[in-house]
Amino acid sequence: MKIYHGSMVQIPEQINQNNFRVLLPTKIAQTVKLISDDIGVSEDKVFIDFYNSSVYKELENEKSKRWWDSPLQLCDEYKRKCVNRNYKDNA
Numbered sequence: 001m002k003i004y005h006g007s008m009v010q011i012p013e014q015i016n017q018n019n020f021r022v023l024l025p026t027k028i029a030q031t032v033k034l035i036s037d038d039i040g041v042s043e044d045k046v047f048i049d050f051y052n053s054s055v056y057k058e059l060e061n062e063k064s065k066r067w068w069d070s071p072l073q074l075c076d077e078y079k080r081k082c083v084n085r086n087y088k089d090n091a
Contacts, residue, residue, distance in 0.1 A: 017062040024059065030071035035078055053082050 015023075032050055036043040050056055055078045059066040066074070 015062065015067070021060075023067050027059075027067070027071055027074070028056075031074040031078070034071055034075040035083075038075065038079065039083055049082065050078060053078060055081060 028047075028050065032043055032047045035041075035050065036046045039046075055066075055074060058064040059069075059074065069077070
């Protein structure tokens with residue numbers, strides 16, 4: 001078992017469209033927490049908005065290789081693309 005971004009996750013030998021999803025739950029949770037803390041919006045709201053974002057669409061596609069990005073990189077990308085549109089009153 002390998003350590004993946006601070007948690008114990010069984011990482012497959014080769015990442016492909018069928019198995020890369022094992023990496024997503026931890027990465028998404030960490031990303032949502034970073035966004036929520038940074039912009040002052042509840043994790044519940046950010047979680048729903050993140051799943052509906054273009055950043056998540058890229059992340060769920062193994063070919064984009066966004067799964068390789070750190071939660072901080074995903075947070076920054078989400079804020080760049082989505083914060084002004086989704087959180088006008090908070091950002």
